[in-house]
Amino acid sequence: xxxxxxxxxxIEDDLRASVRDLLAxxxxxxxxxxxxxxxxxxxxxxxxxxxxxxxxxxxxxxLGGQGASYRETAVVAEELGAAVAPVPFLGSAVLxxxxxxxxxxxxDARALLSDGGAVAVLAVxxxxxxxxxxxxxxxxxxxxxxxVADAAAADVLVVPADGALHLVDARAARITPxxxxxxxxxxxxxxxxxxxxxxxxxxxxDAVRAALLAGAGILAAEQVGLAQRCLxxxxxxxxxxxxxxxxxxxxxxxxxxxxxxxxxIVLARAAARAAADALTxxxxxxxxxxxxxxxxxxxxxxxxxxxxxxxxGIGMTWEHPAHLYLKRAKASEIALGTPGRHRAAxxxxxxxxx
Amino acid sequence: xxxxxxxxxxxxxxxxxxTTERPDFxxxxxxxxxxxxxxxxxxxxxxxxxAEQSLVDELLxxxxxxxxxxxxxxxxxxxxxxxxxxxxxxxxxxxxLRPLWTGEEPWCQLFSEPGAGSDLAALxxxxxxxxxxxxxxxxxxxTSSAHNARWAILIARTDPDLPKHAGLTYFxxxxxxxxxxxxxxxxxxxxxxxxxxxxxxxxxxxxxxLGDIGDGWRVARTTLMNERVAIGGRPxxxxxxxxxxxxxxxxxxxxxRTAEAHDRLLALWVESEALRLAGLRLRQELAAGSPGPEGxxxxxxxxxxxxxxxxxxxxxxxxxxxxxxxxxxxxxEMVDYLGREPGYRYLRxxxxxxxxxxxxxxxxxxxxxxxxxxxxxxxDKDVPWKDLPR
Ligand SMILES: Cc1cc2nc3c(=O)[nH]c(=O)nc-3n(C[C@H](O)[C@H](O)[C@H](O)COP(=O)(O)OP(=O)(O)OC[C@H]3O[C@@H](n4cnc5c(N)ncnc54)[C@H](O)[C@@H]3O)c2cc1C
Numbered sequence: 093x094x095x096x097x098x099x100x101x102x103i104e105d106d107l108r109a110s111v112r113d114l115l116a117x118x119x120x121x122x123x124x125x126x127x128x129x130x131x132x133x134x135x136x137x138x139x140x141x142x143x144x145x146x147x148x149x150x151x152x153x154x155l156g157g158q159g160a161s162y163r164e165t166a167v168v169a170e171e172l173g174a175a176v177a178p179v180p181f182l183g184s185a186v187l188x189x190x191x192x193x194x195x196x197x198x199x200d201a202r203a204l205l206s207d208g209g210a211v212a213v214l215a216v217x218x219x220x221x222x223x224x225x226x227x228x229x230x231x232x233x234x235x236x237x238x239x240v241a242d243a244a245a246a247d248v249l250v251v252p253a254d255g256a257l258h259l260v261d262a263r264a265a266r267i268t269p270x271x272x273x274x275x276x277x278x279x280x281x282x283x284x285x286x287x288x289x290x291x292x293x294x295x296x297x298d299a300v301r302a303a304l305l306a307g308a309g310i311l312a313a314e315q316v317g318l319a320q321r322c323l324x325x326x327x328x329x330x331x332x333x334x335x336x337x338x339x340x341x342x343x344x345x346x347x348x349x350x351x352x353x354x355x356x357i358v359l360a361r362a363a364a365r366a367a368a369d370a371l372t373x374x375x376x377x378x379x380x381x382x383x384x385x386x387x388x389x390x391x392x393x394x395x396x397x398x399x400x401x402x403x404x405g406i407g408m409t410w411e412h413p414a415h416l417y418l419k420r421a422k423a424s425e426i427a428l429g430t431p432g433r434h435r436a437a438x439x440x441x442x443x444x445x446x
Numbered sequence: 447x448x449x450x451x452x453x454x455x456x457x458x459x460x461x462x463x464x465t466t467e468r469p470d471f472x473x474x475x476x477x478x479x480x481x482x483x484x485x486x487x488x489x490x491x492x493x494x495x496x497a498e499q500s501l502v503d504e505l506l507x508x509x510x511x512x513x514x515x516x517x518x519x520x521x522x523x524x525x526x527x528x529x530x531x532x533x534x535x536x537x538x539x540x541x542x543l544r545p546l547w548t549g550e551e552p553w554c555q556l557f558s559e560p561g562a563g564s565d566l567a568a569l570x571x572x573x574x575x576x577x578x579x580x581x582x583x584x585x586x587x588x589t590s591s592a593h594n595a596r597w598a599i600l601i602a603r604t605d606p607d608l609p610k611h612a613g614l615t616y617f618x619x620x621x622x623x624x625x626x627x628x629x630x631x632x633x634x635x636x637x638x639x640x641x642x643x644x645x646x647x648x649x650x651x652x653x654x655x656l657g658d659i660g661d662g663w664r665v666a667r668t669t670l671m672n673e674r675v676a677i678g679g680r681p682x683x684x685x686x687x688x689x690x691x692x693x694x695x696x697x698x699x700x701x702x703r704t705a706e707a708h709d710r711l712l713a714l715w716v717e718s719e720a721l722r723l724a725g726l727r728l729r730q731e732l733a734a735g736s737p738g739p740e741g742x743x744x745x746x747x748x749x750x751x752x753x754x755x756x757x758x759x760x761x762x763x764x765x766x767x768x769x770x771x772x773x774x775x776x777x778x779e780m781v782d783y784l785g786r787e788p789g790y791r792y793l794r795x796x797x798x799x800x801x802x803x804x805x806x807x808x809x810x811x812x813x814x815x816x817x818x819x820x821x822x823x824x825x826d827k828d829v830p831w832k833d834l835p836r
Contacts, residue, residue: 098727099734327817342820347813351746354812358743359717362724386716435712442715444696446708 096369096380097163098362104167111146111168115175121413127178128275128416133245138179141168142208147185150372155196156206162306166368169310170317173392176413176420178276180211182307182314182427183242187214188250190306191257195294200259204248212259213246214303215282221304221429222437227253232286233260241427243280244269251289256296258289274423276416305381308428309367312384315392315424316364319357322395322417323350326402333404346402353391353398360384360391379441386434389425396421450498453478454505463511472514472548475506481514481547485531489543497733500681514549518780521591522546522553526599528672533616533657533665542597542618554595556586556619556643557666561836563588564807566601567610567663568826568834571645573602573617580604580617580655582625582648590801592628592641593777595621599669600650601662606832613831614662618654625649635793636773639781673802681729682722687748688755688791689718691784695759702762714755721747739816746808749798752783756792763788 100108118137127134141147149164151157158164165186172181191214192205204212215227218241227235233253243249246262264287272279292299327350330341340346367384370377396418400407407414425431439446461474475481476490483499485491507513516523523546530542545551562569571584582602592598598619605613619626625648630638657665685693696703696711721744728740760767771787783794799805813819826834 095726095730096723097730098723099730323817327819330819338823339820342822344810344822347817347819348806348809350817350819351809351812354817355743355746358740359720359724359747362727363716363720365727366723383716383719386713387720432709435709435716438712438716439708442693444693444708444711444715445700446703446705 094375096366096373096375098365098369100167100365101163103160104164107146107149107164108167108171110144111141111171112174114140114144115171115177119175119177121416124176124178124276124416125411125413131269131272131275131278132178133180133242133278134178135245137177138181138211138245141179141181147181148189148208151189151193151205155193155202156208162310162371163365163368166310166313166364166371169314170320170364173314173317173420174321176276176318176416178278180213180242180245182277182311183213183218183240184211184245186310187216187241187303187307188212191250191299191303192292194299194302195257195292198293200290201257201292204250204259210247211242211245212248212250213240213242213262214300215240215243215249215251215260216300216304218277218279218423218427219429221308221433227251227284229254229256229258229289229291230286232264232288233258233284234286236281236283238281239270239272239279240282241277241279243267243282244278249282251284252296252300253289254296256294257292257299259292260284260287260289264288272423274419276420277423304428305377306371308385308434309364309371309377309381311424311428312360312364312367312381312388315388315421316357316361318417318421318424319353319360319388319392319395322392322399322414322421323353323357325414326350326399329403349398349402353395356387356391356394360388363387379438382429382434382438382441385429386431386438389431389434392421393425450483450492450494450501451505453480453492454502454509458506458509458511463509468512469548469550471512473544475511476544476547480506482527485543489531489539490547495733497729514547515780517782519546519549519552520780521555521595522549522551522597525555525669525673526553526597529599529616529656529665529669530618532668535653537653538618538656546597551596552591552594554589554592554598554621555669556589556592556598556600556645557669558588559585560587564804566666567614568831569601569603569614571600571602572606573604573615573650575604575652576649578652579649580615580652582617582619582645582650584645586643586645587631587640588801589628589641589643590639590781592621592643593630593638594779597621598643599656601666603831604659604662607830608660609828610826610831610834611663612660614666615659616656616662616665617650618656619645619648619650620654623648623650630775630777632775633794634796635790636770636775637778638775639778670803681726684719684722685715686722687718688752688759688784688795689715691788691791692755692759692762695762695788699762702764707758707762710754710758714751714758717747718751718755721751739812742808742812742816745802746805746812749795749805752795752798756788756795759788760792 145158148157149160153159192201195201249260251258266283269280363384367380370380479492481490483494484496573580600617600619604615625646627644770789
């Protein structure tokens with residue numbers, strides 16, 4: 093097996109800089125906090141990202157994409173994680189996109205994928221890893237899917253039912269936003285009562301599997317971006333906050349905790365890069381993704397929890413963005429398989445049966 | 447690249463590994479610049495990027511050529527050599543590097559003392575000038591492989607009136623010189639892997655001083671930086687370290703499996719794989735000429751994972767985990783963390799967070815130099831060494 097490329101290329105660095113600029117401008121913590129309260133997506137920001145090409149990087153040009161790869165998409169995810177930006181990136185640009193790409197021989201799937209304007213969202217619970225909701229086709233699609241990420245922003249729902257994917261106009265489903273632990277990635281329950289849909293040719297479970305692998309791999313990058321941002325703002329705060337006549341960041345108990353966190357982020361970043369590279373080359377995908385997801389999810393939670401704790405009382409307030417990171421980190425840990433589920437998934441893959 | 451292949455082919459043509467004595471082959475390899483290609487021409491290298499070494503190693507291994515047993519002479523290769531290259535005179539480089547690399551002259555590190563470990567710069571071993579020589583007296587401790595060493599890198603105090611960092615000078619010490627007394631020191635593993643080294647009026651010629659008088663701390667930093675790179679910085683395959691041994695036990699002994707141990711094993715497997723990838727990433731950055739600070743994370747994570755994985759293995763093994771293979775005070779030729787039985791590995795791994803700088807010291811370094819957190823108050827920094835409380 094040749095080694096994965098784990099560096100950031102110059103092109104990826106440039107891409108990061110432009111996405112970061114945009115987010116600094118348009119997704120400052122105060123505005124994200126306001127969106128959190130309302131539980132709504134920032135669709136203007138989403139369109140601005142689309143104009144940059146940041147939402148279709150991994151897709152080939154003939155499918156309306158940028159002809160780059162999941163490596164670049166992962167870099168965008170890192171920045172979106174760092175800003176906890178309320179855009180339908182995971183549900184649409186990653187999950188639905190990967191499912192449709194898997195079945196792109198189908199004309200309708202290809203048409204939807206290439207339609208830059210429409211937001212397609214994969215109708216699975218965000219917590220899904222190895223099973224999906226039981227939806228039936230009976231005339232139209234029938235059944236309910238709970239806690240679907242980004243569904244409220246959907247124009248078209250990509251619905252796994254009876255072994256196939258079905259494309260359903262969002263207006264034909266009942267989409268009920270729910271209060272989410274992480275309101276920066278809004279959730280909705282989606283109910284189908286015989287909604288007419290277009291069936292996509294090819295295996296639905298295979299397409300969902302491809303989507304969940306891509307989703308879990310890219311989510312790991314998002315988690316690394318979030319963890320790094322939590323570390324950075326915590327370090328900044330501890331440098332300037334004084335107690336006992338010295339910066340609290342000069343107390344060794346805190347320095348050592350942050351050094352440990354940094355060390356785990358170093359490992360998490362390597363694992364996330366490996367997953368993005370594996371999604372790009374198609375080599376060793378399931379192992380790379382589950383390694384990355386089980387580590388990065390936990391590291392993001394550790395970083396966010398340290399961020400709250402080490403900010404003291406201010407870390408507990410609604411005004412300070414620390415809680416946005418905590419909520420995103422905890423919800424992301426549950427999303428697309430908990431670390432424990434990914435470890436269980438690894439067991440047979442690496443010949444360590446229970 | 448193809449030029450490098452030609453050089454290897456020429457070496458092999460002139461010195462057939464099947465018929466050449468090992469030391470002769472290694473010397474010829476050094477002289478051909480194929481020892482460490484990133485070293486300068488004439489000193490065993492070709493001035494090439496470090497990354498190109500792996501091609502040479504692969505080609506020579508494929509041709510059945512002997513290697514220099516790098517694990518046996520790790521202190522020389524990893525610490526003494528880069529220091530001599532960076533701070534030595536031409537004469538010193540020419541004298542020391544070739545037999546160091548071939549393994550004919552093994553090295554040890556005379557740094558730590560009973561009163562100076564983490565606070566290495568506080569060391570008390572004295573070197574006094576006497577004509578063209580220095581006369582060195584003091585005690586070193588925890589000196590790995592001193593019993594096999596021909597030479598040592600040594601730091602001693604040449605001026606006690608200066609603050610601790612300023613009064614140090616760095617030397618090369620002949621381990622066969624009169625006054626060098628190496629006494630075995632037994633470890634918790636039972637082995638006598640390290641030593642106490644008593645230095646009594648040891649004469650070191652001034653020509654064996656490395657760097658300027660009083661510049662010993664700067665020179666030592668080169669050594670210590672390379673020590674941290676050397677630990678955990680080598681390419682390893684998946685399951686290459688301690689985790690691979692635990693995984694093997696898991697596969698071969700299904701009757702030992704429990705649900706609790708399973709999740710711990712998988713969690714360690716994940717982190718070990720991530721550590722391996724982080725090492726790979728670091729080397730890719732180095733090869734691209736943009737090394738990040740991630741090297742300091744390697745040793746910290748390596749020590750933690752080696753300890754946790756070896757602990758899991760003795761627990762898994764139950765009755766066998768209660769046993770031990772050998773408590774005799776052996777004098778090992780080299781240290782092999784992965785060698786011997788699980789009980790030994792569990793105990794030896796405890797050293798991983800102490801040797802080469804403790805994990806606590808490493809965390810402080812990461813926090814201050816990488817994260818930029820405020821430094822600890824340093825009350826001893828500007829005080830003459832002789833006035834420090836002891
Ligand atoms: C197996 C092994 C092989 C070794 N080989 C060599 C060798 O070949 N040559 C050589 O020169 N040395 C060698 N050493 C020595 C090693 O470098 C020292 O043991 C190490 O630097 C710690 O020093 P110390 O033992 O004096 O502990 P101390 O410095 O006394 O530390 C005691 C404890 O206090 C902690 N501590 C100390 N200062 C601080 C601080 N500022 N903040 C927080 N915690 C602190 C330490 O982490 C440690 O837990 C070896 C050690 C081992 C275990």
